[in-house]
Amino acid sequence: MVGFTRRGFLGTTAALAAPALIRPAWAADTVKLGCLFSSSGTMANLEGRLNHVVRMAADGINAKGGVNGRRIEVVTSDPASDWPLYAQIGRQMLQQEKVAALFGCWTSVSRKSVLPVVEQNDGLLFYPLHFEGDENSKNIVYANSPPASSVLPAVDYLMGAEGVGAKRFFMIGSDYVWPRTINKQLKAYWTSKGVPETAWREEYVPLGFSNFQTLVNQIRSFAAQPGGQPIVVLTVVGSSIPDFLREFANQGIRATDVPILGLDMVEADLEGLDTAPLVGHLNCWAYLQAAKAEANTRFLSEWAAYVKAKGVPFSADTVIDPMVSAYDSVQLWALAAAKAGSFDVPEVRKAFPGLSFADPSGYTLTMGSENNYVARGVFIGSVNEKQGFDILWQSPDAPKPVPFSPYG
Amino acid sequence: MVEGPGRFGLAGLLVWIASLVMQPALAAAAPLDRGAFAAALCGDGAAQTRSVESFLGIASEAESSDVAWAGTALRALLDRRLACLGETALLLDRAGAAEGVDAATGAARPAAGGRSPVLGLRQRALVETASGAAVLLTAPGVEARRTGLATLERRIAAVPEALLLRAAAAETDPGLRLSLAAVAQSAALSSADPARRLAAIRAVSEAPSGAARSRLSALKADPAYGTDPAFRATLDAALARVERAVSIGDGLAVLYNGLSFASILFMAAAGLAIIFGLMGVINLAQGEFIMIGAYATYGVQEALRRLAPAWLDSYLLVAIPVAFLASAGVGIAIEALILRHLYRRPLMSLLATWAVSLFLINGVRVAVGSQNLQFTMPSYVSGGVPLYADFVVTWNRLFAIAFAAVTLVLTLVILKRTPLGLDIRAVTQNRDMAACLGIRTRRVDRLAFGFGSGLAGLAGVALCPIYSVNPGMGANFIVDSFMVVVLGGVGTVVGTLVAALGIGGANVLIEPLYGAVAAKVIVLAGIILFLQRRPEGLFAMRRRR
Numbered sequence: 001m002v003g004f005t006r007r008g009f010l011g012t013t014a015a016l017a018a019p020a021l022i023r024p025a026w027a028a029d030t031v032k033l034g035c036l037f038s039s040s041g042t043m044a045n046l047e048g049r050l051n052h053v054v055r056m057a058a059d060g061i062n063a064k065g066g067v068n069g070r071r072i073e074v075v076t077s078d079p080a081s082d083w084p085l086y087a088q089i090g091r092q093m094l095q096q097e098k099v100a101a102l103f104g105c106w107t108s109v110s111r112k113s114v115l116p117v118v119e120q121n122d123g124l125l126f127y128p129l130h131f132e133g134d135e136n137s138k139n140i141v142y143a144n145s146p147p148a149s150s151v152l153p154a155v156d157y158l159m160g161a162e163g164v165g166a167k168r169f170f171m172i173g174s175d176y177v178w179p180r181t182i183n184k185q186l187k188a189y190w191t192s193k194g195v196p197e198t199a200w201r202e203e204y205v206p207l208g209f210s211n212f213q214t215l216v217n218q219i220r221s222f223a224a225q226p227g228g229q230p231i232v233v234l235t236v237v238g239s240s241i242p243d244f245l246r247e248f249a250n251q252g253i254r255a256t257d258v259p260i261l262g263l264d265m266v267e268a269d270l271e272g273l274d275t276a277p278l279v280g281h282l283n284c285w286a287y288l289q290a291a292k293a294e295a296n297t298r299f300l301s302e303w304a305a306y307v308k309a310k311g312v313p314f315s316a317d318t319v320i321d322p323m324v325s326a327y328d329s330v331q332l333w334a335l336a337a338a339k340a341g342s343f344d345v346p347e348v349r350k351a352f353p354g355l356s357f358a359d360p361s362g363y364t365l366t367m368g369s370e371n372n373y374v375a376r377g378v379f380i381g382s383v384n385e386k387q388g389f390d391i392l393w394q395s396p397d398a399p400k401p402v403p404f405s406p407y408g
Numbered sequence: 409m410v411e412g413p414g415r416f417g418l419a420g421l422l423v424w425i426a427s428l429v430m431q432p433a434l435a436a437a438a439p440l441d442r443g444a445f446a447a448a449l450c451g452d453g454a455a456q457t458r459s460v461e462s463f464l465g466i467a468s469e470a471e472s473s474d475v476a477w478a479g480t481a482l483r484a485l486l487d488r489r490l491a492c493l494g495e496t497a498l499l500l501d502r503a504g505a506a507e508g509v510d511a512a513t514g515a516a517r518p519a520a521g522g523r524s525p526v527l528g529l530r531q532r533a534l535v536e537t538a539s540g541a542a543v544l545l546t547a548p549g550v551e552a553r554r555t556g557l558a559t560l561e562r563r564i565a566a567v568p569e570a571l572l573l574r575a576a577a578a579e580t581d582p583g584l585r586l587s588l589a590a591v592a593q594s595a596a597l598s599s600a601d602p603a604r605r606l607a608a609i610r611a612v613s614e615a616p617s618g619a620a621r622s623r624l625s626a627l628k629a630d631p632a633y634g635t636d637p638a639f640r641a642t643l644d645a646a647l648a649r650v651e652r653a654v655s656i657g658d659g660l661a662v663l664y665n666g667l668s669f670a671s672i673l674f675m676a677a678a679g680l681a682i683i684f685g686l687m688g689v690i691n692l693a694q695g696e697f698i699m700i701g702a703y704a705t706y707g708v709q710e711a712l713r714r715l716a717p718a719w720l721d722s723y724l725l726v727a728i729p730v731a732f733l734a735s736a737g738v739g740i741a742i743e744a745l746i747l748r749h750l751y752r753r754p755l756m757s758l759l760a761t762w763a764v765s766l767f768l769i770n771g772v773r774v775a776v777g778s779q780n781l782q783f784t785m786p787s788y789v790s791g792g793v794p795l796y797a798d799f800v801v802t803w804n805r806l807f808a809i810a811f812a813a814v815t816l817v818l819t820l821v822i823l824k825r826t827p828l829g830l831d832i833r834a835v836t837q838n839r840d841m842a843a844c845l846g847i848r849t850r851r852v853d854r855l856a857f858g859f860g861s862g863l864a865g866l867a868g869v870a871l872c873p874i875y876s877v878n879p880g881m882g883a884n885f886i887v888d889s890f891m892v893v894v895l896g897g898v899g900t901v902v903g904t905l906v907a908a909l910g911i912g913g914a915n916v917l918i919e920p921l922y923g924a925v926a927a928k929v930i931v932l933a934g935i936i937l938f939l940q941r942r943p944e945g946l947f948a949m950r951r952r953r
Contacts, residue, residue, distance in 0.1 A: 040770065044778045045878055162453055164529045175925050205924040208884055210875050211672070213665045213805070214919045220798060221658075224618025226626060239884075242780060242876045250792050250802040256533035257562065272780035272876060274790065280532050313777035382526055384488070390526040 030073040031066075031343050033058065033330070034093035036104025036114065036125075041081025042208050042238040046268055046322070047106045049314050050128065051076045053323045054103050056306045057330035067334045068341060075099060079110070086110040087117045094121040100343040101126060101333050103326055107237060108132060108178040115140065124345050126333060128325035130263075130286065132181035136403045138349065141372045143329045144321070145286050147185055148402035149395075153378045154261055154284035155186065157393055158231055159193075164259060167228025168199045170219050172244075173235030175204040181408070182235055182263065188407035199227060205236060210243040216251050223258045234262040241269040245278055255280025255383070266320035270387040281383045282392065285321035286361060286376035290391050293362030299324065300360075319360075328359045332367070332374070363398045373401035440466070440474035443496075446511040449485050449525070450492035456531045460538045467541050468570035479542025481511050482535050491522025498522060537563045541571055550581045557587060564595050590614070597623060602632070606642050613646035616653035616797045624650060657797025662916055668805040670912030671812035675870055676885040677892035677904050678819060679863030685899025686836045686856045689747060690758045693765040694889060695882025697861045700738055701731035701868020702877040703772065706781045721786040724807075724869060731865040738768075739861025743854050751853075765882070772879040781877040789873035804873035811870040815863065819901050822859070832856050836899050895935050897945030906946055911935075 035054050037047040058072040066072060075097050079085040086105060093099045094117065101124040105111040108131050118125045118139040126141045133146030144150075158166045171186065173179025183202055190200065201222055203215060223230045236244055241262065248260065260281040262269075267289055270278075289300070300319055307316035332355055337343055340351040353369035363377035375398040381389030440463070448459030463470075463478055470478075484490040484499045491498040491508055498508035498519050508519045527535060540559025547553050557575075560567050572592040579585040594611035596604045609627070612620050624647050632639045680694045705727035712723050719726070742764055750757040785804075792802035823829035831852045834842040843849045867885075875881060892911060896903030911931055918927040939945070 039778070040773070041880060044773070044880060045780065048778055158529075162528060162530075203923055206928055209924060210884060211669055211915075213668060213802075214916055215924070217658075217661050217665070217798075218920060220800075221618050224622055224798070226622040239780075239876050239878070239880075243874075246804075246874070247802070250790065250804060251800050252792055252794065254562075255529060256536060259529050268779070272782045274785050277791070280527075280529055282529075313773070314779060382529075390488075392526055392528060 029070055031068075031070045031337075032073045032075050032097055032099040033333070034090075034097060034099035034102045034104070035074060035076045036079055036086050036090055036093075036102055036110075037076075037106070038081045039078045043081040043106050046238070046266070046320070047081075049268070049320070049323055050103070050106075050326045052306070052310070052312045052314065053303070053326045054330055055310075056302065057327045059306075060302070061330070061334050067337050068343070070343075072330075072334075079104075083107070083110045083113045087113040090114045090117045090123075090125070091121070094118070094123045100124075100337070100345075101348075103128070103329055105129070106322065107176065108181075109176045111140070112177060122345050124333070124348065126326070126329035128322045128329055130321075132178050132185070133403050133405050134181065136371050136373075138372065139345075141329065141332065141352070141374070142401070142403070143332065143374050144325045145376050145378070146373065146401055146403055147182060147405055149376065149378055149399045150284050150286065151182060151186070151263060152189065153395065154263075154282065154380050155189070155233070157380055158259065158261060158282070162393075164229050164231065166231040166259075167195070168222070168225075168230040169195075169201075169233055170222050170230060170258075171200060171202045171233045171235070172215060172219075173204055174207050174209070174237045174240060176207065178237075179204065179235035183233070185405045185408040186233065188405075192407060205240065207240075208238065209236070209240050212240075212244045212247040216244075216247045216253070219248075219258065220251065220253065223253070230258050232258060232260040234260050235264060237264045241265055242271075242273050245269075245273060245281075249274075249277035255282075266322070267318050267388050268315075268320050270383065271315065271318065273387065275383055275387050276385050278383050279385060283381045283383075283389060285379055285381065286363075287321040287324040287359070288361075288379045288381045288389050288391055289319050290381070290389060291361050291379065291394075292391075293360060295358055296360040296362065298360070299327070324360050328357060328365060328374070331357050331359075332365070365398065368400070371401075371403055373403055375399065375401055440470055440478060442474070442477060443512040445478060446481060446497035447495050449481060449490060450495075450497050450523075453528045453531055456525075456527075457534060460531070460534045464534075464538050464541060464566065464571070465568060467538070467545065468568060468574045472546055475542050476546040479539055479546060482539035482542065484511075485525065485527065486532070486535055486539060488524045488526075491519040491524055493517075493519070493522050533563060534566070537566055541567065544575050545571070545578070550584060553579070553581075554584055554587075557584065557591065561591055564591065567595065569595060597627065602636070602639065605632075606639065609642050609646045613649045616650040616657070617794075618654055618798050621647070621650045621654055653797045657795075657799040660796060660799040664799070664801065664805070666909070666913040666916040667809055668912075669916055670909045671805075671809045672867075672871065672874070673888055673892050673912050674905055674908035675808070675812050675815060675867035676864070677889040677896075677908060678815060678901065679860035679867070680889045681860075681893045681896065681899065681901060681904040682819075682832070682863070683857055683860035684893055686832060686860075687747075687751065687853055688754060689751075689857075690754065690761065690890075691860075692758060692761040692886060693742070693768060693882075694861075694864055695884070695886040696765045696768040697735045697739060697864035697882070698868045698871065698885055699772065699877075699879065699882040700735045700768070701865030702872050702881065703776070703781070703868075704731040704734040704865065705869050705872050706783065706877065709783060720784065721788075724786065724789065724872065727869050728866065731869045732862040733865075735865025735868070736858040736862035739864075740854055740858040742861075743857040747857070748850065748853070769879045769882070776879070778879055783872055783877070785873060808870045808874060811866070815866055816901070816905060819863065823901060828852075828855060828859075832859075891932070891935055894939065895945055897947040900947045903945060903947030910946075 035051050037050040038044055039048040055074045058074045061067060062071050075093060077089045079089050090102055093102060103126045105114060105127055106129055111127055114125055115137060119137060123139060126143050128143050130144040130150045157163045171183045173183060219232060262283045265283040303319055304316040335355050335357060336348045336351040340347040352367045356364050356366045358364050361377050366375045377398045378395040379391055380393040382392040384390045445459055448455045467475055488503045489500040491500055497511040498517055499511050500508040500519055506519060507516060509516050536559055540556045543556030544553050544560060547556060572588060576585060576588040576592060579588055590611055594608050596608040599605050612623060627643055676698060680691060683689055683691050708727040708730050709723040712720050746760050747757055750760055789804040789807050792800045794800050831847050834847055835849050835852045839849055892904055892907045896907030914931050915927050918930050
C-alpha cells in the first residue's frame with residue numbers, strides 16, 4: 001500500500017475510463033456537428049456504425065460546397081454505452097466545442113439523459129431511432145417513428161387475417177424505459193381491442209442478458225396453452241437479440257409456430273447467426289435494406305465505397321434503419337440551416353416546418369409545424385436465409401406521426 | 409441408387425392400388441392444372457392460400473407426378489427460387505439466378521425482371537405443410553419422407569385424413585409406416601366414430617406435451633364427456649398421464665437448464681479460481697482471455713476453411729489446444745511484463761489487469777472490428793432433440809456441459825497428479841515455506857497464471873456455439889465469475905464447481921417465479937448474506953500466511 005490513496009485511485013480510474021473523451025476537429029470557417037454514439041460497450045456493434053454514417057453524410061454535403069458557405073466538421077466521441085456519459089459529453093460538445101447540432105443516442109435511456117442538457121443549452125439533438133414516443137422537446141428532432149407509425153401497424157398486421165391472427169402475446173424486453181413503455185402502450189392497445197389480460201405475459205431481463213434457456217422454455221409452454229395463435233413481442237436490445245434468437249431456434253420453435261416481432265431487431269443482429277431456422281420472424285422499421293428505390297441503391301453503393309475507402313471496421317453490405325435515419329438527420333439539418341441562412345438553433349428550428357427530403361427508403365420525409373417529428377414510411381420485414389430481411393408489407397405513404405400515444 | 413427408381417415405381421403402384429381401395433367411390437381425380445397453380449403461387453396472399461389449400465385437399469388422389477411437381481414448385485417458393493413473370497412462374501436453380509425453367513411447361517427462359525414473392529407467415533405455414541405432404545407422398549428416400557411427416561405433424565389439424573391414409577398405404581418402410589399410423593390415429597380426435605376417437609385420445613397421450621395437454625383438455629367441453637362414461641374415463645386417464653409426463657419433462661428441463669448455466673459459470677470461473685487462489689491477483693482481464701479463446705476458435709475455423717474445407721466441421725475440436733495455448737500465451741506474457749512487478753500490491757494489480765482488459769478489448773476492436781463473428785455451426789452444436797414431453801436437449805448446451813466436465817477432470821488431474829499441480833498447491837498453501845523447500849515460486853506463479861488463462865481460453869471455445877462472439881463478450885462474465893470464486897472459497901476447484909452449480913441452479917429456479925432481473929438480485933443478496941456468515945466461502949482451503 002505504498003502511496004496509494006483514494007484520490008489517486010479516483011484519478012487513475014477517471015484517466016482510464018475516459019481516454020480523451022472527445023476528439024476535436026479544428027478548422028476555421030467550418031461548422032461543427034457532434035456525434036454521441038458509443039464505440040465501446042454493449043451498444044458498440046450497433047451505434048459504432050452511426051459515427052461513420054454521419055461523417056459520410058457530411059462528406060457528401062461538403063463535396064457539394066458545404067452549408068451556407070461553410071464546411072461541416074464532424075466531432076465524434078465515445079460515451080461507452082454508459083448512459084450518464086452521453087449527457088456529460090453532450091454538454092461538453094455544446095459548451096466547449098460549440099457544435100451546431102448533436103446526432104446521437106440509440107437507447108431511450110441515453111436520450112432521456114441528454115434531454116435536460118440540450119434543453120438547458122438550447123441545443124439540437126437529432127435522434128435516429130424509433131422509440132416509445134410520449135415526449136416532445138423543441139430541442140430534439142425525432143427523426144424516426146413513434147409507436148403509432150411503427151409498432152402498432154406491425155402488431156395490427158400480425159393480429160389481422162393477412163398476418164397470423166395473433167390472439168396471445170409474450171412480451172420479453174430488456175429492463176429499461178423503452179421496452180416498459182412500449183409494452184404498457186401495447187397492453188392498453190390490446191385492452192382497447194377487447195383482448196383479455198390473461199392473453200399476455202410480460203418478462204424483463206437485465207441489459208446484456210444472454211442466458212435465455214428458461215425464458216424460451218416458458219415461451220414454449222405459453223405457446224402450448226389453448227387460446228389462439230401466440231406471438232412474441234421482443235424488445236430486448238443489443239447483444240441479447242442474437243443470443244435470444246439462437247436459443248429460440250435451437251429449441252426447435254419456428255416462425256410458423258410462434259413468430260417473433262423483434263422491435264429492435266436489425267440486419268446487424270443477424271450477423272453471425274444461421275438464419276435458416278429463423279426465416280419468417282418479423283421486424284418493423286422506417287427503412288429496410290431491401291427497399292426498392294433509386295435513392296437506396298445510391299445509398300448502398302455510397303456506403304460500400306465509404307467503408308472501402310476509409311477502412312471502416314463494419315460490414316460494407318449491411319445497412320440498418322438507424323444508419324439511414326442518421327444520414328437523413330444530417331440532410332434535414334443541412335436543409336434547415338440552408339433555408340434559415342444561419343446555424344443558430346432558434347433560426348434552424350424555425351426552418352423545420354415544410355422541409356422534405358427523399359430518403360433511401362423510397363418515401364419522402366416531411367416535417368410539420370406542430371412538432372419536431374418526421375413523417376416516415378412503415379416497413380414490416382421478414383427474416384430470410386441470407387441474414388437479411390425481405391419486405392413483407394409496406395405502408396402506401398408516410399403516415400403523419402402521432403407523438404403522444406392515446407394508449408397507456 | 410440402383411434400386412431407387414424401382415422402389416419409386418413400386419411405391420407408385422402401391423399408391424395406385426391404395427387409391428383404388430381407399431376411395432372406390434371416387435372417379436379418377438382431375439389432373440392438377442399446373443399453369444393455374446403456378447400462377448396462383450405468384451398471386452397475392454389470398455390466391456396462394458386458396459390454391460395451396462385446394463392442393464392439400466386433392467393431394468390424396470392426384471397423380472403422383474403432379475404431386476411431385478407441386479412439391480418442387482412449393483419448395484422453390486419457400487426458398488425464393490420461384491420467379492414470377494406476369495402470369496407464369498419460373499423455377500430457378502438458386503435464388504437470383506439469371507435463367508430458369510417455366511414451372512408449367514419446363515421450357516428454359518431468362519428470369520430477368522422476375523419477382524420472387526415473399527411469403528406471409530400464414531402462407532408460409534401452409535406452403536410448408538403442403539410441401540411436406542408432397543415430400544411424404546413422393547420422395548424416393550425414407551429419410552426425406554420422414555422429414556416430410558415431421559413437417560405435417562407440426563400442423564396436423566390442416567392435413568386431410570385421406571392424405572395420411574394414402575401415405576400409409578404407399579409406405580414401404582415399416583418404421584415410418586408405424587409412425588404414420590400413429591399420426592393418423594392421433595389426428596382423429598374429432599372423428600365421429602367413438603372407437604377411433606378413444607384410440608386417438610390414447611395415441612395423443614402416447615406423445616405427451618403441453619400442446620397434447622391443451623388438445624385433450626379441449627375435449628372436456630365435448631358433450632360425450634358428460635354422457636359417455638368410457639369416453640370420460642379414457643380422457644381423464646390420458647390427461648392424468650400427459651400431466652404427469654409434462655411435469656416430469658419440466659423438471660428435467662429445470663435440471664438441464666441449471667446444469668447448463670452452471671457449466672458456463674464453472675468454465676468462466678475455473679481459471680480465475682486458480683489465479684486468484686494462488687496469487688491473490690484479482691484478474692479483471694479474465695473475461696478477455698475468454699474472448700481471446702473465442703477469437704482463436706474463429707481463427708481456426710477460417711484456417712480450416714482455407715486449408716482443409718473437408719475438416720471444417722471439426723473446427724471446435726481442433727480449436728481446443730489452439731485456444732488454450734493462445735490464451736495461456738497472452739496470460740504468461742502479461743504476467744511476465746506487468747503483474748510480476750505488482751505481486752505485493754493487490755490494488756495496483758487490480759487496476760493493471762483492468763487496463764489490460766481495456767487494452768485487449770480495444771486492440772481486438774481495432775484489429776478485427778466490433779461486429780459479431782460469423783461461425784458456421786456444425787450439426788453437432790445446432791438444433792436440439794425433444795427427449796421427453798416438452799424437454800428439449802439443445803446440442804450447443806450439451807456440448808458446453810460435456811466440455812465443462814472434461815475441463816473439470818483435466819484440471820483436477822493436473823492439480824492432484826502432476827508435479828506442477830503439487831507445486832501450485834504448495835505455493836497456494838504456504839508461499840514462504842514452499843520457497844524454503846526449493847520450489848521456484850515465481851516460475852510456479854507464471855505457469856499457474858498461464859494455466860488459469862488457458863482455462864479461460866477453453867471457456868471461449870465452449871461459448872462460441874452459445875453466445876455471440878465480439879470484443880466486449882468477456883465483460884459479461886467477469887462479475888459472475890467472481891461471485892462463483894468467492895462463494896466457492898478461494899483456491900479450490902471443487903468449491904468453484906459447487907458454487908457454480910448452486911448459483912446456476914438458484915438462477916434457474918428463481919427466474920420463472922420472479923423474473924430474470926429479480927433472480928440476479930436475489931442470488932447476489934443470498935451470496936452476500938452467506939459470506940457474512942462465512943467469509944471464507946463454501947470450501948475454505950486451510951493455508952498459512
